[in-house]
Amino acid sequence: MITTDITIESADEATLPALLSLLAASGLPPEGLSDHLPTALIARDHDQVIGSAALELYGSSALLRSVAVAPAYQGQGLGQQLTRAAIDLAQQRGVTDLYLLTETAGAFFPKFGFSPIDRADVPTQVKESLEFTTLCPDSALVMAASVPAK
Numbered sequence: 001m002i003t004t005d006i007t008i009e010s011a012d013e014a015t016l017p018a019l020l021s022l023l024a025a026s027g028l029p030p031e032g033l034s035d036h037l038p039t040a041l042i043a044r045d046h047d048q049v050i051g052s053a054a055l056e057l058y059g060s061s062a063l064l065r066s067v068a069v070a071p072a073y074q075g076q077g078l079g080q081q082l083t084r085a086a087i088d089l090a091q092q093r094g095v096t097d098l099y100l101l102t103e104t105a106g107a108f109f110p111k112f113g114f115s116p117i118d119r120a121d122v123p124t125q126v127k128e129s130l131e132f133t134t135l136c137p138d139s140a141l142v143m144a145a146s147v148p149a150k
């Protein structure tokens with residue numbers, strides 16, 4: 001079980017270095033994340049950053065990225081909690097369509113309404129994001145989900 005000491009909160013400049021370390025350790029790209037700090041979430045256990053999930057907002061669309069949980073904390077529901085928190089944030093921001101790219105966790109996201117789509121069906125603004133243009137190889141799975149209106 002996750003202890004009550006774990007909190008989910010917004011990332012900021014102070015927590016960015018630890019967030020980037022978590023991404024590196026998780027094999028996820030760091031590029032571009034610092035441009036989206038206001039919509040980046042972290043899970044903290046006291047002063048340790050142990051999880052993350054972030055949104056890149058592009059109008060009514062958003063890219064869900066950087067979903068990661070430190071190995072010692074995996075398998076306790078934290079990844080799902082972070083994903084739900086990011087989807088809630090998307091809903092608060094008026095996002096109607098969420099997209100993500102993944103090479104390793106395609107089976108993690110369907111429970112949140114994500115299903116695979118063709119890259120061609122991704123809106124231009126999302127497709128022009130750093131993650132799409134430079135970071136994730138063409139072989140990465142693209143998934144999309146609708147966000148119900150708040």
Ligand SMILES: CC(C)(COP(=O)(O)OP(=O)(O)OC[C@H]1O[C@@H](n2cnc3c(N)ncnc32)[C@H](O)[C@@H]1OP(=O)(O)O)[C@@H](O)C(=O)NCCC(=O)NCCS
Pocket residue numbers: 026028065066067068069070073074075076077078079080081101102103104105106107108
């Ligand atoms: C994916 C990840 C965030 C899951 O975090 P977690 O805290 O272990 O997940 P939870 O405990 O909330 O959820 C566990 C469930 O997810 C499933 N799951 C965990 N990692 C998975 C993966 N890589 N692929 C498919 N399913 C996965 C588990 O089998 C379990 O399923 P169940 O509830 O049906 O038993 C974590 O494994 C991770 O950080 N991976 C490396 C980074 C990554 O690949 N991120 C996704 C791309 S952005």
